[in-house]
Amino acid sequence: MISFQKSITFLDFCSRILEPNTIFNLEIITRKYVLQNSQEIKKSKFKKEEILELLNFLVEKGSATGYMLRERIL
Helix, strand or coil, X not given: CCCCCCCCCHHHHHHHCCCCCXXXXXXXXXXXXXXXXXXXXXXCHHHHHHHHHHHHHHHHXXXXXXXXXXXXXX
């Protein structure tokens, strides 16, 4: 049996196997979602935490769009 010392999140896993244009596509989809649902995201703790995880991932990958969207909902 294999044991993991560190818990691997879905985004950590995805960052290891990124296809070309993945960051760009995530930016487009996330931007559309945040712009259309910004008030709902601010009201719902669950949605805010989930979208922040994705935006933090984008920021770690050097995304200016991810940074701007994150600032918009904080």
